[in-house]
Amino acid sequence: MTSIAEGTEINDQTVTAAVELATQKLDSARGETMLDFSGVARIDASTLRALEELARLADEKEVKVTLKGVRVDVYKVLKLVKLTRPFSFVN
Numbered sequence: 001m002t003s004i005a006e007g008t009e010i011n012d013q014t015v016t017a018a019v020e021l022a023t024q025k026l027d028s029a030r031g032e033t034m035l036d037f038s039g040v041a042r043i044d045a046s047t048l049r050a051l052e053e054l055a056r057l058a059d060e061k062e063v064k065v066t067l068k069g070v071r072v073d074v075y076k077v078l079k080l081v082k083l084t085r086p087f088s089f090v091n
Contacts, residue, residue, distance in 0.1 A: 011039040019050040022065075026054075029063045034090075038069025043077055051078075055086035066090055 010018045015037070022035055043051075058065045066088040070078070078084045 015040050016047045016050050023054045026061050026063050032064040034066040034068050036068045
C-alpha cells in the first residue's frame with residue numbers, strides 16, 4: 001500500500017489540499033493507498049467535496065483508499081454525510 005501524501009503532514013489546515021493531491025496521484029496508487037488523518041480534528045465542506053471526488057475517482061480507477069487514524073468526531077461527520085462506505089478505516 002502506498003501513502004500518496006507521504007511526507008506531508010495532514011492537519012486541519014492542510015487536509016483539503018492533501019486530499020486533492022491524493023486525487024491527482026491516484027494513477028500511481030497501484031491498487032490501494034492510505035491517507036493519515038491522525039492530525040485532523042475537524043473537516044469542512046471543502047474537505048467533504050474533495051473526499052467525494054477522491055472516492056469517485058478511486059472507484060473509477062479501482063483503487064482502495066484507506067483513511068488512517070480518523071478521530072471519532074471526523075468519522076461521525078463522514079457517517080452523517082454517508083461518506084464512510086467508499087473508504088476503509090484503520091487506527
